[in-house]
Amino acid sequence: MKHAQDEKTSSVYEVENDLTLVVSPADQIDLEKLATTPSQHYRMDRLETIPTNMDAASILDPVNIEYYDDIPDGGYGWFVALAGFLSNFVMFGTISIWGVFSNAFATGILEGKATTVELMGIGSTALACLNLMTPFNPMLARFGTRIITFGGSVLMSLGLILAGFSTEVWHLYLTQGVLFGCGASLVYMSVVAVIPQWFTTKRGAAMGISSAGTGIGGLALSPMASSLISKYGIPWAYRIIGLMAFAICMVTTALIRARLPPPPMNEKIKSPIKLFMLKDVDFVIWLFGAVISLTGYMVPLFYLPKYGASIGLDQGTTSNLVGICCAMNAVGRLALGWVGDKIGRLNMYIISCTIAGLLCCLLWKFATTYETLLAFSITWGLVCGLYFALAPPITGNIVGIERISPGLSLLFVTSSISAVGPPIASAIQKATPQQDYIGVQMFAGAVYLFGALICFGLKIKMTRSLTSLI
Known part of the structure; x- marks a missing residue:
């Protein structure tokens, strides 16, 4: 083991293979490549985080670099970005508001026919199908982006429309759960795969x-x-939203356009899951931390309408709180994602999960008025969903650029486990005396905090420093 540091150096790197790197603050470091050096450990007192373009699109195998020689970095690509906006509007907007529908079902069509655990499982099923199917969607790329987007749009819209005819809880599992979730997965990966083909610096x-x-x-x-539920009832609310979703997704299908040719039809299909990645201890620790913290994400979103009704708020008010929470979620992903580039993405993720957990345990517990519940919706919404912005680049920093595709594949598959959060919270509430919400609140906060603690342990293991930027 060699160890070196000169008077102008602020960082020390220790390597087990007798290689010593001494880097001045002015030098540029490719940290993601550095992290892939075999048998390497490093300690950094201060580390500059290098911005990357890693996102869900990185799950795709690299294509021939010649196709990137003339990327317009804009142009028609802004219409493709608009297509992504519209598809996310339908996909994740619908998933986020399941709490509104579940509360309506519990007091309407399925009253006495379905438990809260069963109802919460429907929204979880949709989210699980979206995540679970994502790594396998690149295997369909040979059929072309528009065909896949159109097929996914039909499945999503059909899932919502058929959900309006549901009279039993298992009908909803098949329609809004499986059918909608699988369709959303097809559309999601089509969009995130095409946008990077049009942009570099932007x-x-x-x-x-x-x-x-x-x-x-x-x-x-x-x-x-x-x-819509209050005016026309649940069935027509679903049909109207389903038809609206189909119209929006048809605009998405018309706008989306790939620059790269699809893979040839006779190309051998490769499995996106590489189990050798589980030999990387740091990566396995990251999977545990990410999945556990994400388990608390959907619990407040799904429970806000039900909890709001328990403290005397009307349905319209609680649905507005869910909307505010979703809007702050979008702001937080952008703003705190930018902060993460400055202070370290893993650091930012640990901080956001810690704050989200404390808000669930402390503020949500005492949010018994509209004003306090509004404060919770705003603050928790700001920090709750940073996983979706930071998970891909954090994964890239841990496993390296060369293994980002199988790394993200495993991350998406394992993250589907987090969908058990709302059903577990419902079971805890059922076992709580008088079915109080304290168990739900403490559970959501505890998994956030436990996930943050695991990620903090990973930071210490990787950097051997409390103050390093990673």
Whole structure:
């Protein structure tokens, strides 16, 4: 083991293979490549975080570099980004407002026919199908982006429309759960695969526009769904939203355009799951931390309408709170994602999960009025969903650029486990005396805090420093 540091150096690197790197603050370091050096450990007192373009599109195998020689970095690509905005508006906006529909079902069509655990499982099933199918969607790329987007749009819209005919809880599992979730997965990967083909330096802005549809969708669809349910009932609310979703997704299908040719039809299909990645201890620790913290994400979103009703708020008010929470979620992903580039993405993720957990345990517990519940919706919404912005680049920093595709594949598959959060919270509430919400609140906060603690342990293991930027 060698160890070196000169008077102008602020960082020390220790390597087990007798290689010593001495880097001055002015030098540029490719940290993601450095992290892939075999048998390497490093300690950094201060580390500059290098911005990357890693996102869900990185799950795709690299294509021939010659196709990137003339990327317009804009042009028609802004219409593709708009297509991403519209698709996220429908996909994640609908998933985020399941709490509004579940509360309506519990007091309407399925009253006495379905437990809270069963109802919460429907929204979780949709989210699980979206995540679980994502790594396998690149295997369909040979059929072309528009065909896949159209097929996914039909499945999503059909899932919502058929959900309006549901009279039993298992009908909803098949329609809004499996059918909608699988269709959303097809559309999601089509969009995130195409946007990077149009951008280089402006890729972050384009992906930001696309992801903003998530928050705007929840903000718009939550009060819309509540209003439609109160005026026309659950069946017609589903049909109207389903037809609207189909119209929006047809615009998405018309706008989306790939620059790169699809893989040949006779190309051998490769499995996106590489189990050798589980030999990387740091990566396995990251999977545990990410999945556990993400388990608390959907619990407050799904429970806000039900909890709001328990403290005397009307359905319209609670749906507005869900919309505000979704809007702040979008703001937080952009703003705190930018902060993460400055202070370290893993650091930012640990901080956001810690704050989200404390808010669930402390503020939500005492939010017994509209004003305090509004404060919780704003603050928790700001920090709750940073996983979706930071998980891909954090994964890239841990496993390296060369293994980002199988790394993200495993991350998406394992993250589907986090969908058990709402059903577990429901079971805890059922076992709580008088079915109080304290168990739900403490559970959501505890998994956030436990996930943050695991990620903090990973930071210490990787850097051997409390103050390093990673």
